[in-house]
Amino acid sequence: MSEDGSDSSGRNKSTNSPGTGTRSSVAGTGGAATPPDIVMKHAPGSWQALAAGEFVSDGRNVDTRRAELSGEGADLDAGDRVGDRGHLGDPSQTTVAEEASKRVVKASRWTWEVPAYFAIGGMAGAAAALSAGAQLAKLGGTDRRMVQSGRVIALGGTAVGSVLLVADLGRPERFWHMLRVFRPSSPMNVGSWVLAGFGTASAGAAVLGRSRSRQLRFLGDTAGIAAGLLGLPMAGYTGVLLGATAQPAWWHARRWLPRLFVASAASAGAGALELIPMSPAEERAVRTFAIGARAADLVVVKAMTRDLADHPEVADAYEAGRAGRRMKAAEALTACALAASVASIKVRALRPLAGTLGLAGSLATRLAVTDAGASSTQPV
């Protein structure tokens, strides 16, 4: 243990230093009384030291006497290397490193959890909106299957989606920092508030909706309406979030991604409800919504493609490689889901198929768009 309370590993102990708590600028001055250069009563980097204003912390604190680093940034390591060196002298070859050096914008660090959340959160939002609609229209009589299953889907989607979002954070234990501030300029911050409110309302609606007490049921119904209203931005804010980035494929599609994501979420929300048997009136409502949503999804994709044709390199990101394959798959799945939901007018047994295809199409759409963003950052 050193005098200032940090041990040799650079970790801080929040102990007060013994003795006078002052540090001499020269160690072992032979008894000459040098004035203390800095007063440090606490371990560098500790919250006590910060509170006492002993020095400014940038998270990378150097104990100059021991040449030791402590505090938040002390554990940074070199991380991953850019791979593949070699091909010396062969100008026809490019290395990974060379490509990286020509990249202008960094590709996102997000992994599969994020597009998965886009799909699940959107589905939850649309399901809640449909549930609130059914509640207001008094569909399903006393059974209220559509109302209640919409609420449960919303709650489940929020729960799973939140876990996915937290899992993708670099510091998951700090997830609540999203709600430290309200920052309208940050779509992710706005979305975090929407998600928090939506989750709370969905939980209230799903849990209290089945209550035997009339007052609690009324509370649940109020929460159901709130969840339905917040479900709308839940379906769309992720599109805004991607549009507000510097990734060429997302930024150039900034007017279209919100529309695409809303339509895709609507298709998925209806798809989730199509998996659940209901009364004929409820099934009819879900089906009408599903058909409209899937038609809108296909139209928006076409319009977006046409609009992006002015920027060949961006259009290419949506057409080439894995993003292109997923984009085509998404379109095919959504088209099949549309066909299946239309066919389910006559053949009721096709409902679950239509729902499954709709959900798959929505997930494929989000994966495709996420991929396109990454591939648009690669140097041409």
Added chain:
Amino acid sequence: MRTTTANDPVTGEARRVGFFTDTSVCIGCKACEVACKQWNQLPDDGFSLTAKSFDNTIELGATTWRHVGFIERDEPVSGQETNLGDPFSWLFIADSCKHCEDAGCLDNCPTGALVRTEYDTVYVQSDICNGCGTCVVACPFGVIDRHPTDGRAWKCTMCYDRLKDDETPACAQACPTEAIAFGELDELRQRADVRLAELHDRGVTEAQLYGADDDNLPGTRGLHAFYLLLDSPDVYSLPTNPVAPQNTVNESWKSMAGALGAMAAGVAVAMLSGGRTR
């Protein structure tokens, strides 16, 4: 969108500081890169070669806050003579965070970890950042990055800790040719204009400023770390027209609002179709 500048809690003053990086006098020695690594105690990039350039650092990242890029090419620069038979020029750019006037990372940060300091610089508070990665996709220059094991976003701080002690940032302090000039932003801009005129007088017609003011790069309303380049920005892997994405975010919100209106109407129509009696 303009974030307000906090005043220095001690002196009550606000300063607008910046870097003016004059690549025409950069000799590619990488002293700034090393000084940055040393002062900020950043780990090395690993001992490996690109095999394509004398630069082996490759790019800015979570543990590389200053990067001297080398551009070796078979094109001449006006006023330069080489003893080679073929045309050749070797460009350098001491690159770092640009500390944009309109910073994509800052306005997109959902936690408030990214702040505008009393020096008008952009700073990541590492005790707040939760590693969501929004800033990584929002930076039009590809500067800030999320560290793979630490999990948080890191970038140049313009040596906030040194500024606090009225010191010059480490890279500018170490630069032997004053290619990285640190100072008050207004003075640096005047200095840049003088230097540009000087180069143009000497016939170096390719010389151009990058990000010197709002007119130069309207998408970010100028940069607080701006450059004098000897060719077009894309040669240096810099974006030719960077746009801070929050400046266009309202278009997306409007699109979303329209789509949500359509969706709400869709719900209403669906309920009517469900409610009608057969």
